[in-house]
Amino acid sequence: xxxxSEGQIERYSRHIILREVGGKGQSKLLESRVLIVGAGGLGSxxxxxxxxxxxxxxxxxxxxxxxxxxxxRQILHTTADLGRPKCLSARETMEGINPDVCVVxxxxxxxxxxxLNVVADYDVVxxxxxxxxxxxxxxxxxxxxxxxxxxxxxxxxEGHVTTIVPGRxxxxxxxxxxxxxxxxxxxxxxxxxxxxxxxxxxSIQAAxxxxxxxxxxxxxxxRLLVFDGLEMSFRSVEIPRDPGCPVCGDRPTITAPIDYxxxxxxxxxxxxxxxxxx
Amino acid sequence: xxxxxxECCLDLRGTPCPLNWVKTKLRLExxxxxxxxxxxxxxxxxxxxxxxxxxMEGHRIVHAISQNxxxxxxxxxxxxxxx
Amino acid sequence: MSTNxxxxxxxxxxxxxxxxGEKLVSVPYAGLTVAEALARFADEQGESxxxxxxxxxxxxxxxxxxxxxxxxxxxxxxxRLRSGDVITVLLPLAGG
Numbered sequence: 508x509x510x511x512s513e514g515q516i517e518r519y520s521r522h523i524i525l526r527e528v529g530g531k532g533q534s535k536l537l538e539s540r541v542l543i544v545g546a547g548g549l550g551s552x553x554x555x556x557x558x559x560x561x562x563x564x565x566x567x568x569x570x571x572x573x574x575x576x577x578x579x580r581q582i583l584h585t586t587a588d589l590g591r592p593k594c595l596s597a598r599e600t601m602e603g604i605n606p607d608v609c610v611v612x613x614x615x616x617x618x619x620x621x622x623l624n625v626v627a628d629y630d631v632v633x634x635x636x637x638x639x640x641x642x643x644x645x646x647x648x649x650x651x652x653x654x655x656x657x658x659x660x661x662x663x664x665e666g667h668v669t670t671i672v673p674g675r676x677x678x679x680x681x682x683x684x685x686x687x688x689x690x691x692x693x694x695x696x697x698x699x700x701x702x703x704x705x706x707x708x709x710s711i712q713a714a715x716x717x718x719x720x721x722x723x724x725x726x727x728x729x730r731l732l733v734f735d736g737l738e739m740s741f742r743s744v745e746i747p748r749d750p751g752c753p754v755c756g757d758r759p760t761i762t763a764p765i766d767y768x769x770x771x772x773x774x775x776x777x778x779x780x781x782x783x784x785x
Numbered sequence: 786x787x788x789x790x791x792e793c794c795l796d797l798r799g800t801p802c803p804l805n806w807v808k809t810k811l812r813l814e815x816x817x818x819x820x821x822x823x824x825x826x827x828x829x830x831x832x833x834x835x836x837x838x839x840x841m842e843g844h845r846i847v848h849a850i851s852q853n854x855x856x857x858x859x860x861x862x863x864x865x866x867x868x
Numbered sequence: 869m870s871t872n873x874x875x876x877x878x879x880x881x882x883x884x885x886x887x888x889g890e891k892l893v894s895v896p897y898a899g900l901t902v903a904e905a906l907a908r909f910a911d912e913q914g915e916s917x918x919x920x921x922x923x924x925x926x927x928x929x930x931x932x933x934x935x936x937x938x939x940x941x942x943x944x945x946x947x948r949l950r951s952g953d954v955i956t957v958l959l960p961l962a963g964g
Contacts, residue, residue, distance in 0.1 A: 511811065520807045526842055530811040549964045635964040642962065660961030665882055667961055683960045687931040691919060692883050695963035731933070733881065733958065738891075744935060744956075 510534060519561055527723045533561060537607060539720045542566040542629035544617065544645050546593040548700060549635030549659055551583040552709030558601035558608045560717055565601065566629055568613040569593040580702030617641055619764040622648040631716050634658045637694060639686040640767030646679035647764050650755045655719050657712040664701050664736035666708035669727050670715050673755060676728035681749040704736045791823035791859055792816060798827055798855050805831050806838040813844060818864045821847060825855050832856040874898045876949045878909060879956040887916045898951045902936060903944040905955060933958040
């Protein structure tokens with residue numbers, strides 16, 4: 508009790524009342540470090556809820572600036588933030604909600620050269636990226652460093668969520684050993700996304716992260732939760748770990764981060780496009 | 786056998802629900818199982834809510850004594866308060 | 869001609885649902901293996917659907933999750949579909 512200020516006791520009272528959280532759980536949250544990759548549609552609800560929950564250090568990776576078309580769903584940013592780096596606008600919002608939180612902006616694109624260094628500083632990672640290269644990169648880095656990862660993807664009215672804990676279940680590559688051919692799966696920019704769907708799916712990620720830090724409940728390990736916002740239904744699908752997975756399998760062949768382009772070339776793109784250099 | 790004396794006393798008069806319970810709970814978490822705490826709360830909602838919350842988490846209410854418009858509640862910490 | 873006894877259902881998600889225009893498609897594929905059913909579906913739906921299931925060499929995409937009655941399928945080539953079975957096809961979503 509002596510560790511909490513009067514303000515903190517009141518701020519976190521609804522957490523502390525929970526049997527599964529209590530003062531000890533709240534202290535764990537305040538001491539925890541979470542990295543959010545992408546301050547967009549998913550990263551916004553994740554960032555807001557983790558900041559409000561008192562996750563002590565929150566890293567944010569995003570190299571983009573706030574665009575008017577983001578504001579329909581990216582609720583970390585406001586109209587006044589147009590043109591500002593998302594990292595900084597997000598930091599202001601999150602620290603504004605809760606001054607206990609320290610937001611560390613990483614205003615860069617993750618690549619094979621920097622990903623391990625960035626991930627190394629955190630206890631849990633959240634994938635809210637908007638592209639496949641980053642998703643594979645973040646998955647691989649988390650497996651290599653044994654970091655729990657909350658993964659989600661959204662499109663139109665649909666969302667997929669799973670929790671990856673290396674050694675305890677499948678990783679992203681167990682689910683999808685290879686990314687789909689470029690152009691096959693459209694982006695939200697091309698196909699649209701209902702803003703509230705991002706909110707629902709990102710909020711699930713936030714809850715998963717808090718559960719992981721607190722060590723409570725059953726995370727979505729080995730389960731892919733498929734949300735259909737038009738039907739308003741959830742399906743939970745059990746996905747086994749692949750012992751032959753190139754990154755988390757019994758004999759991994761990917762042992763250092765690789766960039767997407769290189770990954771595609773390795774998988775037989777050599778004859779189709781020999782002149783491409785990454 | 787003599788009654789074990791409460792380990793500490795928290796004066797929570799004027800502290801509204803649920804903050805009075807939150808402060809009691811934080812103190813209970815730091816105590817060894819079987820040790821006791823005395824809290825003084827206002828009559829009315831606090832005197833009902835604080836013991837109810839304590840019992841829901843498995844703690845034992847040793848006694849509750851009304852005194853000068855307030856209530857002294859003695860709570861014994863449960864063996865294991867984590868779920 | 870098909871009878872109801874032949875019917876299995878394909879539950880589609882993401883871009884595949886977009887292209888086909890249905891979330892649930894009934895097809896007379898009972899008796900086929902899961903792999904045969906996918907090939908037949910691609911044949912019947914034509915060139916807009918095929919690239920979502922097979923690459924240019926005709927190999928099944930490795931970026932698909934295929935479920936039979938909500939379970940992952942170990943033997944795509946040998947499990948025979950029975951009337952009323954549901955095949956679910958999931959593609960990864962990049963959006964965030």
